[in-house]
Amino acid sequence: MNNYTDILRQHNLKATPQRLEITNALYQAGHITIEKLYEIMHKKFNSISLATIYKNINLMVEASFIQEVKVPNAKSVYELTKDKHSHIVCSSCGDITDVDLDLDSIIKDAATISSHTIDRSDLVLSGTCKNCQ
Amino acid sequence: MNNYTDILRQHNLKATPQRLEITNALYQAGHITIEKLYEIMHKKFNSISLATIYKNINLMVEASFIQEVKVPNAKSVYELTKDKHSHIVCSSCGDITDVDLDLDSIIKDAATISSHTIDRSDLVLSGTCKNCQ
């Protein structure tokens, strides 16, 4: 049992049952669309509103408690913020998995080539997962 | 002067003035949002409709003549399809530049770790460009 109550409060968010369930759903699913999240939430709170989902998702993104992942040719998914990682999407079943890749030298190259400072990297790989092959 | 007329036809798209101008705007801008594209188009065709822009953008994406780039915390941009490359976004001015990075070994690692096949990679780096620093 994770203590999301405290974590929410640390982000100045009251620990309402709805928020605890959103957090729990994100934890369970790993990556989830708004649509799917609403489905799950609706089972527990049959009168929940999509507005509540959106308001909370936006607050949680602002608080950097969760993050949006933009996926090519698909809807965005949300995940709990965790250590830096990349994503692999299966174009067939849509499943998304995390993968820990070392992008340091590539980012360093990019910074040199472009004269940019770089503070964020989003890598999404697409292909076919083992099950779908 | 690029011969987009022929290129459009090779993709089974009639070379209308509107399409030639969309293509030209993409070429000039490198990366462009729908909104900005409409602005530019409107100067040349004052009665152009957003519907025309959307229809053509969608056809061109389907034909792989252009591609959508999903940008964190910003609207998608479109670019002419060219050799594989990554993108660097300036969080300050919003400017997007192409950068040629070798992701081969990283992709290979990811394929091994995940047992996926990988046929596409989208890397978007974010930071601050030289001008904005």
Added chain:
DNA sequence: CTCTGTGCAAAGCGTTTGCAAACGA
């Protein structure tokens, strides 16, 4: 008790669709 969060309904915004007229080949 106070202030924040929820749920509802309405509004807002970006995108798509249907259709008649215009146009490219």
Added chain:
DNA sequence: TCGTTTGCAAACGCTTTGCACAGAG
């Protein structure tokens, strides 16, 4: 000429907003 494309208006779907009531601290 024939099939495609354009522009308009309406429809659509996702997201946000305003407000009264409920609930967390």
